[in-house]
Amino acid sequence: xxxxxxxxxxxxxxxxxxxxxxxxxxxxxxxxxxxxxxxxxxxxxxxxxxxxxxxxxxxxxxxxxxxxxxxxxxxxxxxxxxxxxxxxxxxxxxxxxxxxxxxxxxxxxxxxxxxxxxxxxxxxxxxxxxxxxxxxxxxxxxxxxxxxxxxxxxxxxxxxxxxxxxxxxxxxxxxxxxxxxxxxxxxxxxxxxxxxxxxxxxxxxxxxxxxxxxxxxxxxxxxxxxxxxxxxxxxxxxxxxxxxxxxxxxxxxxxxxxxxxxxxxxxxxxxxxxxxxxxxxxxxxxxxxxxxxxxxxxxxxxxxxxxxxxxxxxxxxxxxxxxxxxxxxxxxxxxxxxxxxxxxxxxxxxxxxxxxxxxxxxxxxxxxxxxxxxxxxxxxxxxxxxxxxxxxxxxxxxxxxxxxxxxxxxxxxxxxxxxxxxxxxxxxxxxxxxxxxxxxxxxxxxxxxxxxxxxxxxxxxxxxxxxxxxxxxxxxxxxxxxxxxxxxxxxxxxxxxxxxxxxxxxx
Amino acid sequence: xxxxxxxxxxxxxxxxxxxxxxxxxxxxxxxxxxxxxxxxxxxxxxxxxxxxxxxxxxxxxxxxxxxxxxx
Numbered sequence: 001x002x003x004x005x006x007x008x009x010x011x012x013x014x015x016x017x018x019x020x021x022x023x024x025x026x027x028x029x030x031x032x033x034x035x036x037x038x039x040x041x042x043x044x045x046x047x048x049x050x051x052x053x054x055x056x057x058x059x060x061x062x063x064x065x066x067x068x069x070x071x072x073x074x075x076x077x078x079x080x081x082x083x084x085x086x087x088x089x090x091x092x093x094x095x096x097x098x099x100x101x102x103x104x105x106x107x108x109x110x111x112x113x114x115x116x117x118x119x120x121x122x123x124x125x126x127x128x129x130x131x132x133x134x135x136x137x138x139x140x141x142x143x144x145x146x147x148x149x150x151x152x153x154x155x156x157x158x159x160x161x162x163x164x165x166x167x168x169x170x171x172x173x174x175x176x177x178x179x180x181x182x183x184x185x186x187x188x189x190x191x192x193x194x195x196x197x198x199x200x201x202x203x204x205x206x207x208x209x210x211x212x213x214x215x216x217x218x219x220x221x222x223x224x225x226x227x228x229x230x231x232x233x234x235x236x237x238x239x240x241x242x243x244x245x246x247x248x249x250x251x252x253x254x255x256x257x258x259x260x261x262x263x264x265x266x267x268x269x270x271x272x273x274x275x276x277x278x279x280x281x282x283x284x285x286x287x288x289x290x291x292x293x294x295x296x297x298x299x300x301x302x303x304x305x306x307x308x309x310x311x312x313x314x315x316x317x318x319x320x321x322x323x324x325x326x327x328x329x330x331x332x333x334x335x336x337x338x339x340x341x342x343x344x345x346x347x348x349x350x351x352x353x354x355x356x357x358x359x360x361x362x363x364x365x366x367x368x369x370x371x372x373x374x375x376x377x378x379x380x381x382x383x384x385x386x387x388x389x390x391x392x393x394x395x396x397x398x399x400x401x402x403x404x405x406x407x408x409x410x411x412x413x414x415x416x417x418x419x420x421x422x423x424x425x426x427x428x429x430x431x432x433x434x435x436x437x438x439x440x441x442x443x444x445x446x447x448x449x450x451x452x453x454x455x456x457x458x459x460x461x462x463x464x465x466x467x468x469x470x471x472x473x474x475x476x477x478x479x480x481x482x483x484x485x486x487x488x489x490x491x492x493x494x495x496x497x498x499x500x501x502x503x504x505x506x507x
Numbered sequence: 508x509x510x511x512x513x514x515x516x517x518x519x520x521x522x523x524x525x526x527x528x529x530x531x532x533x534x535x536x537x538x539x540x541x542x543x544x545x546x547x548x549x550x551x552x553x554x555x556x557x558x559x560x561x562x563x564x565x566x567x568x569x570x571x572x573x574x575x576x577x578x
Binding site: 009014136139142145148150152 | 520535542543547549
């Protein structure tokens, strides 16, 4: 649910937003609302607040406004969506550029909030207003509605994209075809087009863009119907920006693409819904779409000149990040390590393999240094997640500082590398029992007996009380449905499992 | 044309709108809804409405007649 506040009439947005809008009580009181902790924006049920500042109508002191915004960000647990500002395009001082100067100054300050607070998202009104016809003065004078229908549609989409990305995270893997996608022409049959001039530059720029995306932590894979040697030859082309080792997995063969993508997902231990597949061939796109509906398959531009412009839209829609955590950037390395571990695994028995990994777990108990990471894990983990409860950083903080809750995080390390914090347990302590409110683990460290060590840790800490494990089934967490019974808990009902104090069996 | 008018109104106010609907149909079609409906109709039909037209034509039937006279 979202609440809209503004110094102009922005309520038209409610006709275009697909999420629930909390009915507001008119516009203009935003300064008062921001400063009053008893006001609706502090107290209401809405999870998000969209604060739209129309800078033309704003007559106060901008720094004071920002102070109020900061106060809200500190005191409220809600997520604030604030706009970048943009003046009406026609101004009396057009050639003096005073408005431009103000715009830049204000926007810089707005963007700085982003580095300081985790509960703010930026709606880039500046960008939207500069690139579209958005004003309609008729409705401004009729009803203080400043913008046209196009604007409200675009703004609603943008806000929903922000919210969805915040809630569900972005895609993780970009799977690419090669011929007529990464370069022009068919490698092995003709001289491919990939160069600094002519049509070749389109593909060169495309590769540069893909490389940039990789540097932000997106995993790249290839799924292409070629002879393997030809495909590698293409990647080794002297002009190629993307090199062989930029791709974590290369499926260059004549198998069905859907099968290849399924294998990539399996090897990386990632859900198919984290995948985006780009291919110029409409038949391939359609077959992947039909066989693997979870995979995102964007249409390919009809005219190749627009490839890069189109790709930037794809990136914005599927790979935009709200925050960049240390884990995001390290992720590439971690997935690579994981693949290496898998190769080692093939040659020896599983126990030998586990031993050879030299796993080292560090437990962080009620440690408030990584709150943001903990929240991110509750938001993003779907498969190994017993209760799938989503928490904000604010919730986590409350658990950590509460006497009734214990938050245990696990840092996983082995001889291939440090995976970082990859498991999380939240325990609620009652008088004579302890409830495992949350138990989740990253897929990266599955099947390494880490869950056993975690259960042992819980028993070590709270084994003298009854321990209640919960399992709430979802579409994705079927793999942990027997977790508690496997560790000797008694099944009480569909969702509840019990280990009696000191491991006693029931009569 | 009639269908397009109803479609535009449905998009803003939800299913259930027909040629007999009018302002107050639900909580969404209030005075603000009325104005947003006309914004959307201007865009859909490429015509312009003045203030009196926007405030006086508050049922789907009136709106259809109004647009008929403009096209």
